[in-house]
Amino acid sequence: MMSKILEIEDLTVSFDGFKALNNLNFSMNAGELRVIIGPNGAGKTTFLDVITGKVQPTKGRVLFKGRNIKKIPEFKIARMGIGRKFQTPRVYLNLTVRDNLDLVSNQNKNVLSTLFGRANNNETRTVGGLLETIGLDTKANLSASLLSHGEKQRLEIGMLVAQSPDLLLVDEPAAGLTDEETENVGALLLSLAQSHSIIAIEHDMEFVRQIANDKVTVLHQGALLCEGKMDEVQNDPRVIEVYLGETPD
Numbered sequence: 001m002m003s004k005i006l007e008i009e010d011l012t013v014s015f016d017g018f019k020a021l022n023n024l025n026f027s028m029n030a031g032e033l034r035v036i037i038g039p040n041g042a043g044k045t046t047f048l049d050v051i052t053g054k055v056q057p058t059k060g061r062v063l064f065k066g067r068n069i070k071k072i073p074e075f076k077i078a079r080m081g082i083g084r085k086f087q088t089p090r091v092y093l094n095l096t097v098r099d100n101l102d103l104v105s106n107q108n109k110n111v112l113s114t115l116f117g118r119a120n121n122n123e124t125r126t127v128g129g130l131l132e133t134i135g136l137d138t139k140a141n142l143s144a145s146l147l148s149h150g151e152k153q154r155l156e157i158g159m160l161v162a163q164s165p166d167l168l169l170v171d172e173p174a175a176g177l178t179d180e181e182t183e184n185v186g187a188l189l190l191s192l193a194q195s196h197s198i199i200a201i202e203h204d205m206e207f208v209r210q211i212a213n214d215k216v217t218v219l220h221q222g223a224l225l226c227e228g229k230m231d232e233v234q235n236d237p238r239v240i241e242v243y244l245g246e247t248p249d
């Protein structure tokens, strides 16, 4: 049986009585790339906030690698292996691309590898390899301030990966990107998905089609509306009604 990286049981999150998440059940296998979609206010951000420990469940529980994360502080959950990428890139603009990656890679070196001066195992990626993965090897010595928005997004994803998280959470990685940049970020996520478990929250349906090889989960009013392959989800009348049929007027 495949191991579950994340299991969420009967999760409810109330803000002053308003249920941002309402009896949500969710589970995902290690190695999956799961895309989560849903109309505005469906509870997507709150969902990530609970997984990272920023918000506590009102009811229900969240198991990460089988362990209940209840009341574990955010920084400890991050150390347990959950990395989160926010919408706006948080890179050090006054450093070069390479130095940005070096900084987080060094922070992550464990005691043994520091003592013995070598990489601890094959999980540890070299900065050179990472630069290639994120497609910024030719820009390694450039100041991060000179990167385009899409390149900054890729650098920040690289910085997360440098910390070898077991589960990578990405919040609307395509927001504000050009078509070409969107495709690059999509290709990067697909290549990372070969060796990582990833949850991506996304609005841009074109982008969802590009990256959703595995399952898509649709949230609506804090609950699970449906789940399945992209083509099933896209043709589900409930989804068309609440989400795809949503037309701005």
Ligand SMILES: Nc1ncnc2c1ncn2[C@@H]1O[C@H](COP(=O)(O)OP(=O)(O)OP(=O)(O)O)[C@@H](O)[C@H]1O
Pocket: 015, 018, 019, 020, 038, 039, 040, 041, 042, 043, 044, 045, 046, 047
């Ligand atoms: N701290 C809070 N206090 C009160 N209500 C909140 C709080 N955080 C979120 N909400 C409400 O909970 C609901 C779900 O919000 P959430 O941000 O999780 O949705 P979302 O699916 O990420 O939406 P969007 O796509 O617009 O970002 C919204 O109605 C929001 O107003």
